[in-house]
Amino acid sequence: MPTGEVYEKLNSLISQLSEKYNAPYFEPHITLISEILGLEKEIVSKTDQLASVVQPYRIEFSRVEYLDEYFKCLFIRVKETDAIMRANQKARKIFGRETDSQYIPHLSLVYGDFSPQTKKEIIREIGREFNLGFDVDRIHLFSTNGKPEVWHRVKEFPLIF
Numbered sequence: 450m451p452t453g454e455v456y457e458k459l460n461s462l463i464s465q466l467s468e469k470y471n472a473p474y475f476e477p478h479i480t481l482i483s484e485i486l487g488l489e490k491e492i493v494s495k496t497d498q499l500a501s502v503v504q505p506y507r508i509e510f511s512r513v514e515y516l517d518e519y520f521k522c523l524f525i526r527v528k529e530t531d532a533i534m535r536a537n538q539k540a541r542k543i544f545g546r547e548t549d550s551q552y553i554p555h556l557s558l559v560y561g562d563f564s565p566q567t568k569k570e571i572i573r574e575i576g577r578e579f580n581l582g583f584d585v586d587r588i589h590l591f592s593t594n595g596k597p598e599v600w601h602r603v604k605e606f607p608l609i610f
Contacts, residue, residue: 450478451508451556451583462575463558466523470571472561473597479508479527479556481588482540482549489592493604496590499543500606505586506532510556510579515568522561523568525579527554536585560597 451459459477467474485492509528516522527533537552559571590603 450476450587450589451581453583455581455583458581459556459558466559466571466575470559470561470563470567472522472559475557475560475597475600477556478589478591479533479554481537482544482546483593485544489603493590495543496588496604496606499540500588500608502539502543503536503588503608504532505584505608506530506536507582507584508533508554509582513558513572513575513577513579514555515565515572517565519562520557520560521553521555522557522563523559523571524555524557527556529554 450456456477463477464474466472507530509530510525511528512526514524514526516524533554534552537554541547541549558575563571586608588606588608590606591600592603593600
């Protein structure tokens with residue numbers, strides 16, 4: 450999750466877009482691995498293990514893109530650095546998810562099922578380029594059961610290196 454000024458800017462944008470387009474609100478975040486199933490105790494233990502092997506790294510955003518997917522409706526692409534791709538590979542290994550589909554690092558701006566025309570309209574409104582970045586020094590484990598409005602942080606894990 451971004452912090453400080455970057456968090457404030459992105460959180461404000463997500464909040465404005467969710468209100469304007471009647472979409473769910475969620476905190477700005479970059480998913481490292483999703484849909485982890487199992488007992489919370491085991492997931493917390495594996496996330497702790499992950500935090501012990503991932504070195505802090507930098508996130509750099511590039512441009513706004515969209516897909517025809519609810520959770521990747523409209524997003525800012527994250528540059529695919531060796532560091533973030535290694536972090537995803539380590540997460541896949543620890544959680545036994547090596548066969549997951551290709552990882553697309555991104556920060557979602559809007560969730561929903563909107564037409565390409567609406568997505569293009571939003572991009573014209575907010576701009577396509579996002580030359581922002583932040584340092585990653587912790588992993589946040591979230592429970593994503595239910596709708597985004599009820600998602601909540603389970604625990605934060607500092608990256609120790």
